[in-house]
Amino acid sequence: MAAGVAQAFGSIDWEAPWLQPLRGLGQPAAQRVVDGQTVHNALQLALTQGMPVAFAPQTDLPEGTAYEQYIWHARRVPTRDNLHDFFNGLVWQHFPHTKRRLNALQAQAIAADGVQAVRGPLRDALTVFDENGALLWAPQQLWDALRARDWQRLFIGLRPLWGQARMVLFGHALLEKLVSPRKPIVAHVYKAQEAIESIAKLDACLASDIDPTRWAAKPFTPLPVLGVPGWWPANEAEDFYADPQVFRAPPGRQTRAGR
Known part of the structure; x- marks a missing residue:
C-alpha cells in the first residue's frame, strides 16, 4: 500500500458527526488499510451477513464492460485503493437495499440505451x-x-x-x-x-x-x-x-x- 494512501486513511476523523453511522464498521476497516491491506480486502473483511455484493480489485472489471452492469451481473464491486471507493464500500455495507436498487436502475438503463456521452435524466439523478x-x-x-x-x-x-x-x-x-x-x-x-x-x-x-x-x-x-x-x-x-x-x-x- 502506497504511503500516501495510508496517510489519507489515517487522517479520517471518526469523531465527526457525519461519520457516526459508519464508524462501527468503517474505523476498523480504515485501520486495516493504514496497516497495509488493500481497500477491497479491508471492506471484504467487514462484510456483514446477507450483503448482496462482495468487493473485488478494480482489475477484475473487464475492459469494455460498464461498471454498473458488471456489479449487477457479477455481484462484485470493483474497488480502487482510494477514499472514494472506500466510502462507496461503506455505503454498500450500510445501505445494501438502496445501493442494489440504484444499481438495478442504472444497469437497466445501460442495457436499454447503452453507455452514452451524456447520461439520461434518470441515470443522472441516480448518480447525483x-x-x-x-x-x-x-x-x-x-x-x-x-x-x-x-x-x-x-x-x-x-x-x-x-x-x-x-x-x-x-x-x-x-x-x-x-x-x-x-x-x-x-x-x-x-x-x-x-x-x-x-x-x-x-x-x-x-x-x-x-x-x-x-x-x-x-x-x-x-x-x-x-x-x-x-x-x-x-x-x-x-x-x-x-x-x-x-x-x-x-x-x-x-x-x-x-x-
Missing part, C-alpha cells in the same frame, strides 16, 4: 444521489425554509428545531470530500419518508421509495452540510451564514434585491 446525496428527517418548518433557501431562518431563527431533525449522509463522494471539511461542501438532500430510527430501517424505506419517474426530476434540495447545527463549531457564530458564496439566495430573490 449516489455520489452526493443525504437524507433528512426534519420538522416541516425546517423543510419550508430549506426549500426557500432562507438560510437565516433555517439555521438561526429555527435553530432550536434542529434538535428534532436528523441527517444521514449517503453519497460516497460527499463523504470523501468531508475528510477535509470545507465550508462550500453541499449535499443533495432527499426528504426521508419516516423518522430516522435506524440505518437498516432507513435503507429499507428508501429503497422502496425510489420511483424512476419521480427521481428523474431530481427531487433533491441543496444544503451546505457544515451549516447543520452541531456539525461544525464555526457555525455557532451567526456571521458563518452571511457568506453569499455558500449560502446563496434563490435567483428570483437575488434579482429583486438588485433592483
Whole structure:
C-alpha cells in the first residue's frame, strides 16, 4: 500500500458527526488499510451477513464492460485503493437495499440505451444521489425554509428545531470530500419518508421509495452540510451564514434585491 494512501486513511476523523453511522464498521476497516491491506480486502473483511455484493480489485472489471452492469451481473464491486471507493464500500455495507436498487436502475438503463456521452435524466439523478446525496428527517418548518433557501431562518431563527431533525449522509463522494471539511461542501438532500430510527430501517424505506419517474426530476434540495447545527463549531457564530458564496439566495430573490 502506497504511503500516501495510508496517510489519507489515517487522517479520517471518526469523531465527526457525519461519520457516526459508519464508524462501527468503517474505523476498523480504515485501520486495516493504514496497516497495509488493500481497500477491497479491508471492506471484504467487514462484510456483514446477507450483503448482496462482495468487493473485488478494480482489475477484475473487464475492459469494455460498464461498471454498473458488471456489479449487477457479477455481484462484485470493483474497488480502487482510494477514499472514494472506500466510502462507496461503506455505503454498500450500510445501505445494501438502496445501493442494489440504484444499481438495478442504472444497469437497466445501460442495457436499454447503452453507455452514452451524456447520461439520461434518470441515470443522472441516480448518480447525483449516489455520489452526493443525504437524507433528512426534519420538522416541516425546517423543510419550508430549506426549500426557500432562507438560510437565516433555517439555521438561526429555527435553530432550536434542529434538535428534532436528523441527517444521514449517503453519497460516497460527499463523504470523501468531508475528510477535509470545507465550508462550500453541499449535499443533495432527499426528504426521508419516516423518522430516522435506524440505518437498516432507513435503507429499507428508501429503497422502496425510489420511483424512476419521480427521481428523474431530481427531487433533491441543496444544503451546505457544515451549516447543520452541531456539525461544525464555526457555525455557532451567526456571521458563518452571511457568506453569499455558500449560502446563496434563490435567483428570483437575488434579482429583486438588485433592483
